[in-house]
Amino acid sequence: MPGSETYEHFLSLHTRPEGLVMPNAWDGLSALLMADAGFEAIGTSSAAFAATLGRFDGRHAVSREEHLDHAKLLKRLTELPINGDFEDGYGETAEDVAATVEAAVEAGLAGIGVEDTTGTGENPIRPFDESVERVRHAVGAAKQRIVVTARADNFIQGINDLDDTIRRLSAFAEAGADVLFAPLPPDLASVEKIVQAVAPKPVNVVVSPADKTLTVSELHQAGVKRISLGSSLYAHVMSVLDQAAIDLAGGDLAAATSGSRFRFRRLLRQAKG
16 A cells, blocks of 8 residues: 555554554564464564664664664565654654655655654753654655654653643644654553543553553553554563573573474465565
8 A cells, every 4th residue: 555545544543443552573573473463553663673683772773774674574574554663763853854754655664653852861852842843844754655653752761741741742743743652651640631632633652651551441441542562572572581591591491492382484484575
């Protein structure tokens, strides 16, 4: 589905009554597993993808080209809509962000996220006006060919400022962003305030608010339209591998290889790539 058809289909998954649960893959096999489980769209995870390369997330350690190639692999293997978790848009300027969006459109992605972070330890959040301008350029480049998610990162950067977060998300919505996202709001009440502030634009929540892991149904009842997983699935898988490595180092072959009958060969044989 080229161009606007891709945009309309992916956006429709956010605006339907049941919303969208969108897991985040980190390689070809994880994407195939998610597709095989029946998910209708997949996101990349900048944190998980960076970790697979032995790098840190959010510090411009992964290039735009590397992430685009990664996203194209997931799309080719699964033939599902792919949402690119593209950090700050891979650009120092608003024009650079627009160029990244254009590249994502050309790569066939269905969605792209742009954060208001700086990628540095000091002053991690960009100034308000600059952040809005970057979203405005992203939307202008998208031209309703790719769903733009605008993300305010106060909470995930340890800045517990709901008013500023809502101010930013509301401005991003006014600038034309299709989906709004503020990772790790402190509680469900904060989620509900965010949903109300940007309505009728859909809101994404990664897993749950910070204080409690909720069910999909509970998040939907709060008005959340998209639930993503970020790096949580990757962390879960790596925790299992961590324990297996400890078991193996202790001489327990059975515990370390309990997943050896895993069905990955069948999935690979069925892969489109």
